[in-house]
Amino acid sequence: MLIASRRRLILIGLLLAIGAALSLLSRSFLTLDNLMTLLQEASQTGIVAIGFTLVLITAGIDMSIGAVIAVTAMVCANFLTYTHIPAALFIPMSLGVGLLVGAFNGFFITRFKLPEFIVTLASRGILAGLALIIAVKDSMGFVSNVYIQDPVYLSFGGTIGPVYIITIVFFAMAFLTQSFLKRTRAGTNVYATGANPTAARLSGINTKRSIYGVYMFSGFCASIAAIFISSRMMTAMPDFGIGSEMDVIASVVIGGTPFTGGVGDIWGTVLGTLFLALIKNGILKLGISPYVQPIAIGGIIVVVVILDVWYKSYAEGQARRSARRARESDSRSAAA
Amino acid sequence: MSEQKEESGLLLECRGINKSYNGPMVLTDVDFSMRHGEIHALVGENGAGKSTLIKIITGVTNRNSGTMRFEGRDIGLEHSRHAAQTLGIAVIYQELSLIPGMTVAQNLFLTKEPRFRMVRLIDIRKMNAMAQEIIDCYGFHLKATDIIDHLSIAQRQTVEILKALNSKASLVIMDEPTSSLTSTETSQLFDIIRKLKEEGIGVLYISHRMEEVYNLSDRVTVLRDGRKVAVLDEAQIDPAEIIRLMIGRRLEESESHHMLSRRDGEKVLEVEHITSERKFTDISFSVHAGEILGIGGLVGSGRTEVLRALYGIDPIDSGSVRFFGKPWTPGVAQSIRTGFGFIPEERRLQGIMGAISITGNIGITNLDTIRKSLFVSDRKELSLARKAIGLMNIKPADPAVPVGNLSGGNQQKVVVGKWLIRDLKVLFVDEPTVGIDIGAKEEMYQTFAQLSAAGVAIILVSSDLPELTRLSHRILVLRKGRVIKEFAEGEVTEEDVLRASSGLVEGGAK
Numbered sequence: 079m080l081i082a083s084r085r086r087l088i089l090i091g092l093l094l095a096i097g098a099a100l101s102l103l104s105r106s107f108l109t110l111d112n113l114m115t116l117l118q119e120a121s122q123t124g125i126v127a128i129g130f131t132l133v134l135i136t137a138g139i140d141m142s143i144g145a146v147i148a149v150t151a152m153v154c155a156n157f158l159t160y161t162h163i164p165a166a167l168f169i170p171m172s173l174g175v176g177l178l179v180g181a182f183n184g185f186f187i188t189r190f191k192l193p194e195f196i197v198t199l200a201s202r203g204i205l206a207g208l209a210l211i212i213a214v215k216d217s218m219g220f221v222s223n224v225y226i227q228d229p230v231y232l233s234f235g236g237t238i239g240p241v242y243i244i245t246i247v248f249f250a251m252a253f254l255t256q257s258f259l260k261r262t263r264a265g266t267n268v269y270a271t272g273a274n275p276t277a278a279r280l281s282g283i284n285t286k287r288s289i290y291g292v293y294m295f296s297g298f299c300a301s302i303a304a305i306f307i308s309s310r311m312m313t314a315m316p317d318f319g320i321g322s323e324m325d326v327i328a329s330v331v332i333g334g335t336p337f338t339g340g341v342g343d344i345w346g347t348v349l350g351t352l353f354l355a356l357i358k359n360g361i362l363k364l365g366i367s368p369y370v371q372p373i374a375i376g377g378i379i380v381v382v383v384i385l386d387v388w389y390k391s392y393a394e395g396q397a398r399r400s401a402r403r404a405r406e407s408d409s410r411s412a413a414a
Numbered sequence: 415m416s417e418q419k420e421e422s423g424l425l426l427e428c429r430g431i432n433k434s435y436n437g438p439m440v441l442t443d444v445d446f447s448m449r450h451g452e453i454h455a456l457v458g459e460n461g462a463g464k465s466t467l468i469k470i471i472t473g474v475t476n477r478n479s480g481t482m483r484f485e486g487r488d489i490g491l492e493h494s495r496h497a498a499q500t501l502g503i504a505v506i507y508q509e510l511s512l513i514p515g516m517t518v519a520q521n522l523f524l525t526k527e528p529r530f531r532m533v534r535l536i537d538i539r540k541m542n543a544m545a546q547e548i549i550d551c552y553g554f555h556l557k558a559t560d561i562i563d564h565l566s567i568a569q570r571q572t573v574e575i576l577k578a579l580n581s582k583a584s585l586v587i588m589d590e591p592t593s594s595l596t597s598t599e600t601s602q603l604f605d606i607i608r609k610l611k612e613e614g615i616g617v618l619y620i621s622h623r624m625e626e627v628y629n630l631s632d633r634v635t636v637l638r639d640g641r642k643v644a645v646l647d648e649a650q651i652d653p654a655e656i657i658r659l660m661i662g663r664r665l666e667e668s669e670s671h672h673m674l675s676r677r678d679g680e681k682v683l684e685v686e687h688i689t690s691e692r693k694f695t696d697i698s699f700s701v702h703a704g705e706i707l708g709i710g711g712l713v714g715s716g717r718t719e720v721l722r723a724l725y726g727i728d729p730i731d732s733g734s735v736r737f738f739g740k741p742w743t744p745g746v747a748q749s750i751r752t753g754f755g756f757i758p759e760e761r762r763l764q765g766i767m768g769a770i771s772i773t774g775n776i777g778i779t780n781l782d783t784i785r786k787s788l789f790v791s792d793r794k795e796l797s798l799a800r801k802a803i804g805l806m807n808i809k810p811a812d813p814a815v816p817v818g819n820l821s822g823g824n825q826q827k828v829v830v831g832k833w834l835i836r837d838l839k840v841l842f843v844d845e846p847t848v849g850i851d852i853g854a855k856e857e858m859y860q861t862f863a864q865l866s867a868a869g870v871a872i873i874l875v876s877s878d879l880p881e882l883t884r885l886s887h888r889i890l891v892l893r894k895g896r897v898i899k900e901f902a903e904g905e906v907t908e909e910d911v912l913r914a915s916s917g918l919v920e921g922g923a924k
Contacts, residue, residue, distance in 0.1 A: 257535070260536075260538075261535040261536050261538070262534065262536060263527055263529075263536065266516075266520065266524065266527065266536070269513065269515065269516065270513045270516070270524060273513045273514050273515050273516070274511075274512070274513050274514060276511075277511040277513055278513065280495070280511050281511065281524045281525055282496075282499075282525050283524070283525055340513070340515045341515050
C-alpha cells in the first residue's frame with residue numbers, strides 16, 4: 079500500500095503543478111467557471127470509469143460502456159418523443175439498459191468462459207447497431223436530432239450553486255463505491271476474484287457472482303452517465319459515448335489500476351479522470367489544436383505505464399534487498 | 415479433550431484404499447491412520463502414490479474403494495474438497511490459496527470478516543485486532559496488517575497455517591513444505607509444527623529429506639509402488655532403514671551395482687566455482703566428450719538452476735566456465751549457435767509450442783540453418799522435420815500435426831529431435847522421462863547412449879534413480895545448492911545416491 083500511496087502523492091503533485099503552470103500561462107484557466115466546467119467534464123468520464131475500475135479489479139475489461147451510453151440515450155429519446163411518461167419514471171427504467179447489458183456480458187463470461195474482451199466487444203457492436211435502429215427517425219428514415227425540452231430531464235444538466243449536479247453525483251458515487259470495495263465482504267470478494275480466482279473459490283467465494291456484479295455495475299454507471307450527457311447537451315444522438323472507452327481506460331490507467339487484476343481503487347480513478355480532464359482543458363486553454371488531444375492522451379498512457387513498470391521493479395528490488403539484509407542479520411545472530 | 419474422541423483414538427483412518435486413474439493401479443489396498451496431535455511423515459519415491467493418497471484424503475480426487483473415517487465419522491466414496499474443508503482437513507499450499515495484494519488479516523478472515531452490528535460494513539480495526547491476537551497466541555512473527563506480497567515464502571506458509579488454524583482444522587497436511595525454505599526458515603517451521611502438535615492438531619508431513627523425517631516425526635508410513643510397506647513408530651525411525659524400505663522390492667536391482675567409468679575424451683565444458691545467489695554455491699566440475707554426467711539431488715537442491723545458468727538462461731554471479739579450454743560466457747542464442755542443446759524440465763511449458771506443428775517446433779531452433787536470405791525455406795524446414803521424425807521415430811510421422819496432439823512420449827521426442835539435427839557438442843537434459851511411457855523411455859535412453867557414443871557431452875538431471883544410475887558415467891549429488899558428493903569411479907547403487915541426496919553421506923545421520 080506504501081507504493082500505491084506514494085504514487086498517489088506524485089499524481090496529486092503533478093495535478094497541482096500542471097494546474098499552477100496553466101494558471102500562469104492562461105488567464106482564463108483559473109476562473110470558477112472554467113474549473114467547474116473542467117470538473118463537469120471529468121465527472122462525465124469519471125462516472126463510467128468508476129464501474130470500469132471494478133471490472134479491471136476482477137482482471138476483466140468492459141469494451142461495451144460507450145455503446146451502453148448510446149443505447150441508454152436512445153431509449154430516453156424514444157420516451158421523450160413518443161410518450162408522455164414523466165422523466166422521473168422513465169429515467170430509472172432506462173438505467174436498466176446498463177444492468178441488462180452487464181448481465182448479458184456476465185452470462186457469457188461466466189457460463190461459457192469466453193474472454194472478457196471478446197464478449198464485451200461483441201456487445202459493443204450489437205449495441206452500437208441497436209442504437210441506430212431505435213434512433214428517432216424523420217419521415218425520410220434518416221436519424222434526426224431530438225431536442226430535449228422536458229424540464230425535469232434537463233435539470234440533470236444543471237448546477238447547485240456553482241457546482242454541476244453531475245460532479246456532486248460523481249463524488250458521491252466514488253465515495254460509496256470506495257466504501258463498498260474496502261468495507262464490505264462483497265467488495266473484498268471482488269479483489270479476491272481478480273487477484274487469485276482459484277484461491278478465492280477455495281476460500282468459498284462465489285467468483286461468478288462477483289463477475290456478474292461488476293459488469294452490471296459497469297453498465298449501470300454508463301447508463302447514468304448517458305442521462306447526464308444528453309441532459310447537458312439538450313439532445314440525444316445514436317453515436318453518444320461511442321469511442322469514449324479511450325478516455326475511460328486512460329483515466330483508470332493513470333489512476334493506477336493495472337490490467338492484471340486484484341489491485342486498484344476508486345480514489346486513484348478519481349485522480350486519473352481529473353488529470354485527464356486537466357490535460358484536455360489545458361490544451362484548449364493554451365490555444366493548441368484540439369486534434370492534438372487524442373495524441374496527448376495516447377502518449378500519457380504509454381509514459382504512465384512505463385513509469386509504473388519501472389517503479390514496480392524498483393520497489394520489488396528494494397523489498398528483496400531489505401529481505402536479504404534481514405536474513406543475513408538473522409543468520410549472523412543465529413551463528414553467534 | 416472429550417473422552418469419546420480419545421476412545422475412538424484415531425483422527426483419520428483409511429482402510430483398503432484402491433485407486434486407479436485409467437488402467438494401472440496407483441494405490442493398492444493402502445491402510446493409513448493418524449492419531450490426534452501426531453506428526454506423521456509420509457515417505458516414498460516419486461510415483462509411490464503419496465500425492466494420490468493426499469488428494470484422496472483432501473477430496474481432490476475420489477477413491478475407487480476402501481473406507482475412510484475422520485474423527486469417527488465415515489467419509490463416503492463421494493468426497494469433495496469442500497467437504498474436507500468443512501470437516502477440518504486443511505492443506506498448506508505454498509502460495510496457491512493466499513490472495514496477493516491483501517493483508518494477513520484480510521486473508522485470515524476472507525469470507526468471515528467481522529462486521530458492525532447495525533450497518534453491514536467490515537470492522538477493519540476489529541479484524542486486525544482479532545488477527546493479531548491469533549498470530550500472537552501462536553507466537554508467530556507477523557503483523558496483521560502486512561501485505562502478502564511483501565512476505566517471504568516461509569512467512570506465507572505461516573499465514574496458510576494460521577488460516578487452517580482459524581478455520582478450526584484438526585488435520586493439517588504439508589506437502590514438501592521445506593523445499594523452498596532456508597535452514598533458518600525450516601527450523602522456524604518445525605517450531606510451528608511442534609506447536610500444532612501441542613494444540614492436539616495432527617500434522618501429515620510429506621518430505622524427501624530424511625533428517626527432517628527423523629527429527630520431527632512421531633510415526634512414519636512408507637509407500638512403495640502404490641502399496642503401504644511399513645508403518646514405523648518413533649523408536650523404529652532410522653533414516654537408512656527408511657531408504658531401504660522405499661527402494662525395497664527393487665533391492666536386488668538397486669544393489670546390482672552400476673559400474674561408473676571414466677571418459678578420457680577432450681574436456682568439453684569446465685565449470686569452476688560458479689555461484690548464483692539463492693540458487694547454488696561454488697559448483698565445480700568438468701564434462702568430457704562422450705560422457706554422460708548425472709546430477710542427482712532432491713527437488714530444490716539447485717540442479718535445474720545449474721543447467722539453466724550454464725545454458726545461459728539465468729546469470730552467473732561469480733566463477734568461470736570454459737568451453738573446449740576457452741573462456742565462455744553463457745548466453746542462449748550463442749549457446750545454440752555453438753552447439754549446446756537444452757531439454758527443459760517442464761515439457762508443456764518450456765519444451766513445446768502445443769498449437770504449432772512438428773515442423774514449426776523443430777524449425778524454431780534451427781532457423782539459422784534453414785534461412786534463405788530473409789525468408790525461411792519451407793522445403794528445408796520440412797526436410798529437417800522429416801529427418802527428426804525419422805531419427806526419433808516420432809508417431810504419427812506427419813510433420814503437420816500440432817505437437818500438442820501427440821502423446822507425452824512423442825512430444826518429448828520432438829523436443830529431443832530438434833537438437834539431434836544440429837551439430838551438437840553439449841546436451842543439457844532435465845528430467846527427460848517424466849510422464850512418458852516405458853517404450854518411449856527406452857528409446858530416449860538409446861538416443862542418449864548413441865549421442866554419447868558420437869562424442870556429445872551430456873549433463874543429465876534426474877530424480878528417477880534407476881535412470882540416473884543406469885545412464886550416467888559419473889554422478890554428482892547436489893544438496894542445498896552445493897556439490898555434496900561425487901561418484902566418479904567404481905560402483906554406485908541407487909541407495910548410495912539417495913543417501914547422499916538426503917544428507918546421509920557415509921551412512922551417518924546428521
